[in-house]
Amino acid sequence: MLELALHARRGSFNLQVECCFASEWTVVFGPSGAGKSSLLRLLAGLDLTESGNQEHARITLDGNLLTDSSRGFRIKPGRRQTSMVAQQSALFPHLSVEANVAYGLHHLERPTRLKRVSEMLELVDATDLLSRRPQDLSGGEAQRVALARALAPQPRLLLLDEPLSALDGAASDALLVRLQLWLNQHHVQTVMATHDATDALALGAEVLLLHEGRLAAQGPAAEVLAAERDRIVRRLS
């Protein structure tokens, strides 16, 4: 279970969210600029809240404290057992696909590392890309490799920031099914940010609706999205 209470300022933008993610899959849904990426970066420990700026952050995962700004406590990004895949795949351009996926596995023995790389590439249907360089990959291939790289260290928390935007519908659906199965098997709590209602509905997950940095609603996807649709219709009529 992921619990968070945070208030972060980014210029004139305020992100203020207090909630609990009970479901293993949570979709953070909202329009561009709602604060989805900022939220994921704070969860990943990549961004900090500044003390003395009325900001605060407290994040726990399965009861373990990840961040508590009131005590100046923050587990560093690489030690939170958290992986993140952003819309831009951010593959290391000077490394092969194999080396990219193996990057977070340097603590493992070589045979174990190679086996894990192979398993992850198989999961995302990218085994044939092993020796390719990121610049030789299509957008969809790069996103699949980025996903394999993020999953390889077997994180406890996976953050996905519109990670399937470059995949076509059928490929994206098939990948999501395999991914959900793998994540459930490995008990990985997943938070996916998207502005696409179809993704949220397809996953059938708990949805957290963000609006201008505030938590507007939280609940089952169908309910939250129906309420949001009604709100937009009322505003337009």
Place this chain on the structure above:
Amino acid sequence: MDWQALALSLRLATVTTAILLTVAVPLAALLVLGRSRWLAAVEALAALPLVLPPTVLGFFLLVLLGPRTAFGRAITVLLGHPLAFSFSGLVVGSVIYSLPFAVQPLVAGFAAVPPALVDAARLLGASPARLVRTLLIPLAGRSLLAAAVLSFLHTMGEFGVVLMLGGDIPGATRTLSIVLYNQVENFDYAAANRTAATLLGLSVVALAAIYVSGRSRGGRHA
């Protein structure tokens, strides 16, 4: 040609460059990746030799390393000889004087690495040292070359600091630029031409290496 002075200049430039790269790579990485508010002051301090007249820097170092200060006396006791008017003293002066020529290209190169890649490496558990070794240096290789070449050439052509801190001791502190100054002072323009041409030739070859390297990596806009 004063071969002894050429050899001394090359040795000074090589030692200085090696020390500078060892110091400048972690310093530049800290300046780019660090979050402390003190880093602006550190960066300003590292850039100070750019605007400080070499003779002023040389004078300060001469006083600091000489017998007038406790630090200078401690160094003398530690090494068994004063640092001023020695090759080691020249190395210290050259490292400080050429520091911005090593740090600034590296800062520019490291800062040009997309933050998304740095974030990805951090999330995958890369320590700062591994991040520098496996990501920043490979992706900013040209900046590393530029830092090495600029540090080397700047040390080769150094005059004010060398004269102030080292004087003109053959085989110990007489570098090629001191020789050039002596030749001009003695109206030996033929020898001065040869010395100047040697320094110019070295500069052109080394700078060309940077640009050739840039082209072979796919050009300026690659």
